[in-house]
Amino acid sequence: MNAPATAPTYNFAYLDEQTKRMIRRAILKAVAIPGYQVPFASREMPMPYGWGTGGVQVTAAVLGPDDVLKVIDQGADDTANAVSIRKFFVRTAGVRTTTSTADATVIQTRHRIPEAPLAENQVIVFQVPIPEPLRFLEPRETETRRMHALEEYGLMHVKLYEDIARHGHIATAYAYPVKVEGRYVMDPSPTPKFDNPKMNDCPALQLFGAGREKRIYAIPPHTEVVSLDFEDHPFERYRFAGACALCGAADSYLDEVIIDDCGGRMFVCSDTDYCEGRRDTQAPGAGTEARRG
Amino acid sequence: MYVAAKGGERAIENAHRLLAHERRGDPAVPEITTAQIEEQLTLAVDRVMNEGSLYDRELAALAIKQARGDLIEAIFLVRAFRATLPRLGASEPVETAAMAIRRRISATFKDLPGGQVLGPTFDYTHRLLDTQANGDGTPATEPAHAAPDAARMPRVTDLLAHDDLIEPSPQPAPDQPVGDLTHDPLSFPADRDLRLQNLARGDEGLLLALGYSTQRGYGRTHPFAGEIRLGAVELEFTPPELGFAVPLGRITLTECQMVNQFKGSATTPPRFTRGYGLGFGHCERKAMSMALVDRALRARELGEEVKAPAQDEEFVLSHSDNVQATGFVEHLKLPHYVDFQAELGLVRRLRAEFEAGVPAQRAQEPVGAPVQEAAE
Numbered sequence: 001m002n003a004p005a006t007a008p009t010y011n012f013a014y015l016d017e018q019t020k021r022m023i024r025r026a027i028l029k030a031v032a033i034p035g036y037q038v039p040f041a042s043r044e045m046p047m048p049y050g051w052g053t054g055g056v057q058v059t060a061a062v063l064g065p066d067d068v069l070k071v072i073d074q075g076a077d078d079t080a081n082a083v084s085i086r087k088f089f090v091r092t093a094g095v096r097t098t099t100s101t102a103d104a105t106v107i108q109t110r111h112r113i114p115e116a117p118l119a120e121n122q123v124i125v126f127q128v129p130i131p132e133p134l135r136f137l138e139p140r141e142t143e144t145r146r147m148h149a150l151e152e153y154g155l156m157h158v159k160l161y162e163d164i165a166r167h168g169h170i171a172t173a174y175a176y177p178v179k180v181e182g183r184y185v186m187d188p189s190p191t192p193k194f195d196n197p198k199m200n201d202c203p204a205l206q207l208f209g210a211g212r213e214k215r216i217y218a219i220p221p222h223t224e225v226v227s228l229d230f231e232d233h234p235f236e237r238y239r240f241a242g243a244c245a246l247c248g249a250a251d252s253y254l255d256e257v258i259i260d261d262c263g264g265r266m267f268v269c270s271d272t273d274y275c276e277g278r279r280d281t282q283a284p285g286a287g288t289e290a291r292r293g
Numbered sequence: 294m295y296v297a298a299k300g301g302e303r304a305i306e307n308a309h310r311l312l313a314h315e316r317r318g319d320p321a322v323p324e325i326t327t328a329q330i331e332e333q334l335t336l337a338v339d340r341v342m343n344e345g346s347l348y349d350r351e352l353a354a355l356a357i358k359q360a361r362g363d364l365i366e367a368i369f370l371v372r373a374f375r376a377t378l379p380r381l382g383a384s385e386p387v388e389t390a391a392m393a394i395r396r397r398i399s400a401t402f403k404d405l406p407g408g409q410v411l412g413p414t415f416d417y418t419h420r421l422l423d424t425q426a427n428g429d430g431t432p433a434t435e436p437a438h439a440a441p442d443a444a445r446m447p448r449v450t451d452l453l454a455h456d457d458l459i460e461p462s463p464q465p466a467p468d469q470p471v472g473d474l475t476h477d478p479l480s481f482p483a484d485r486d487l488r489l490q491n492l493a494r495g496d497e498g499l500l501l502a503l504g505y506s507t508q509r510g511y512g513r514t515h516p517f518a519g520e521i522r523l524g525a526v527e528l529e530f531t532p533p534e535l536g537f538a539v540p541l542g543r544i545t546l547t548e549c550q551m552v553n554q555f556k557g558s559a560t561t562p563p564r565f566t567r568g569y570g571l572g573f574g575h576c577e578r579k580a581m582s583m584a585l586v587d588r589a590l591r592a593r594e595l596g597e598e599v600k601a602p603a604q605d606e607e608f609v610l611s612h613s614d615n616v617q618a619t620g621f622v623e624h625l626k627l628p629h630y631v632d633f634q635a636e637l638g639l640v641r642r643l644r645a646e647f648e649a650g651v652p653a654q655r656a657q658e659p660v661g662a663p664v665q666e667a668a669e
Binding site for chain 1: 301373375377480620624630632634638643
């Protein structure tokens with residue numbers, strides 16, 4: 001896109017090399033133990049906690065000058081926070097950016113995994129608010145770390161069972177827990193459970209950064225990721241049964257948009273790049289708004 | 294045709310411009326200078342230095358101005374800057390007994406070596422709005438002067454320790470590196486150095502409430518303000534290539550030594566215990582609250598039952614940082630469309646089944662039990 005001069009007073013991609021090395025060590029450990037939450041000395045970043053400081057630190061640590069960066073929030077490249085983080089890396093690292101999933105080498109995301117399949121040369125970085133899948137069952141870190149160490153996940157299954165007893169379904173719609181490589185139960189970050197199957201056997205490296213909670217975890221390429229369920233209540237994806245009002249996709253995750261105050265609503269792709277790409281191929285030049293990047 | 298909301302980039306730039314405009318306020322009113330903040334809003338500057346963990350009055354004043362007086366936002370600005378600074382090493386421990394005293398009071402002894410020095414305090418002012426504080430150009434009355442004698446100002450706790458009536462201070466361990474939770478993630482149980490560092494950076498409001506709760510019976514420690522002192526201390530640093538300490542300058546500190554109810558056992562005679570508070574600048578409320586909470590957090594070490602929030606180190610230390618807290622609370626402003634959409638779908642489905650009378654399981658359980666315990 002563009003490569004303006006980086007801000008002179010800061011190191012490439014903002015963090016100093018010492019900090020990057022510390023983060024890379026945590027990432028390597030996370031890759032070696034898939035799904036395990038590695039504590040790291042998260043730094044104060046120039047954006048607030050909860051805005052993606054963990055993801056930004058992981059991205060800063062893996063980013064090289066030749067990388068092409070894509071940043072999405074809620075699946076969209078043009079949401080305010082995605083724009084803000086993309087600008088941050090343009091300013092501090094001068095890297096090329098893109099909105100195209102296929103063209104990106106590093107994708108930082110909040111709450112979605114792109115619809116287009118990821119490839120081997122790609123890294124996807126998730127922003128994670130609460131990395132601990134057991135947190136809402138057990139508030140104490142000392143206790144949850146012990147539960148992971150002992151692979152003591154009965155409490156989670158009891159919670160899912162109670163959902164079924166109460167509602168007839170597992171009542172978790174996002175941040176749906178997964179088991180990684182048959183060992184650690186992991187929080188996929190608050191992505192809708194529609195995205196969970198994309199994590200399984202994914203050719204791309206998946207990295208997760210939680211800045212406030214000071215944890216990094218990872219799913220190496222081609223790792224088995226299974227959404228927790230029961231034989232008689234198998235995991236099921238959810239998407240609104242309908243097609244995107246803009247591109248007609250019947251397989252993508254849809255955002256619901258309220259268009260008037262009389263109950264009028266429409267559904268459009270949450271992944272803006274996927275939606276625009278489909279519209280481009282359907283009718284080249286039409287309806288694309290020319291507002292990328 | 295519907296077009297999804299776009300133009301985030303321009304919206305952000307416009308918001309920044311509007312913010313700068315609002316920060317300035319009415320242009321007919323002279324712009325406030327950072328020097329004015331530094332000199333006249335000194336306690337705000339002190340709080341930002343404390344919780345921002347950076348002793349720099351000028352930068353703290355700039356942060357306060359930039360943050361439009363929002364001190365937590367100013368603290369955040371200072372923290373983010375601090376995180377980029379290289380760490381040269383750790384200073385020598387400061388000697389607060391040798392402090393150049395501006396204020397020193399004890400609530401445990403009527404008189405003591407060095408005396409009580411009231412100093413600049415709101416304590417005995419009547420809280421009547423004073424139009425003279427608004428300034429009519431006449432200079433404030435010249436303060437009275439007396440030269441305090443640092444040599445005669447021993448710490449009250451040292452006087453008590455002389456008679457073995459209070460537990461001794463922990464022995465210095467010069468070979469042991471001091472913990473630093475900005476360079477290593479906090480894990481539990483945490484040692485006292487890390488706990489104190491956490492409290493020193495912690496939100497004054499939270500510490501005040503927790504300290505207050507111990508006074509009202511939630512983890513009672515029977516505290517006395519043994520001593521509160523305010524003044525400048527010498528800061529020294531030993532560069533490895535020199536091997537001896539060189540002075541870096543002076544910093545102003547507030548120290549609070551809380552004297553708490555005694556402990557004893559079959560092998561040790563009863564004696565008072567300590568709670569400790571220390572902060573940059575003039576920060577009495579913070580230092581006192583910190584000392585109360587420090588003492589409460591020593592429950593485990595002193596063999597007390599941990600049952601109140603202020604005694605629970607995981608609860609206190611995990612929630613004391615206001616930069617983290619404000620970020621996570623305020624991030625609820627960020628879009629959560631896709632998660633909310635997933636929840637909407639689930640609720641609609643459950644309601645459809647409810648109306649069709651489908652789930653056999655529906656019986657005694659109330660509808661509307663929490664589905665997800667927290668928004669993320």
